[in-house]
Amino acid sequence: MNLDTLCVLFREQFSPYLDGALTGHERQAMASHLDGCPACSAEFNDLLELQESLASLGTMKAPADLQARLRGGLSRRGR
């Protein structure tokens, strides 16, 4: 198996690795590969940083009167 094929296999596991869904052995193998492969390490770091950026977006701010509008809408149309 050449390195490129190995890298492809590890990259396919980046997403479950980000989600903590790999087994202990799989995590160990991934960490070891990332230590020795700068290209995979850079790509994984991008995805990790992207995950952190997405989490930091947070819930989108709703209009201040949203709850009042919803209660009013239910009174008019819900019953």
Place this chain on the structure above:
Amino acid sequence: MSDLASAIGMASEEAALVAELKAGSERAFALLIAQYSHTVYSVIARSLRDPADAADVTQEVFVKIFRHINGFHCESSLRTWIYRIALHEASNQRRWWSRHKRQELTLDAHQENDEGELFSLGDTLPATGASPYDSCASSQTRQQVEAALRTLPEVFRTVVVLREIEGFGYEEIAEMLNVNLGTVKSRLTRGRAALRQALMTSVPATKSAASPGVSGRLSREGAR
């Protein structure tokens, strides 16, 4: 309290809330609105082509919840059921938008993603004339990530938003979307890769403004 006891307590509280909703309690609906309206609004706003429609669609969702609560028999959690309705309504709105509003746009100012949803290339750039707050690096990064999200095909965007921003688990997302677990994982993998690619494509145009963090790293990667 153990996790099991906590879960039983939550299930019991939810069952009581559902019973009150079915009885038509105004207090229960006010509680439901207080508990879910902002997160439902957020998921819908990120799902629609025009976030300005999100409040109206959120209203439709709560009217549907009110009208159909008697048909809810706890086959899923109340939360999953609510988000299933929300995603369905958002999907209806997107279809309506594609049929009607897109014809009002100047086509040469917009491009389509893989699913025929329109987005403006301007969306992928930070807003000009930004306020002092908006000009800070973290704000630019957020704008770039939000803009890149809008360029993703809806099936990927929805899963990325539910997982990465709203924090739902794979199983709950699968239930909400009525797809199997493998599909959720696959869409998440492809969505993350597509989002990374979208940021790598958009960031070089704003490289002088690129912040440290995801866009800075991605722009360097894009230059390799």
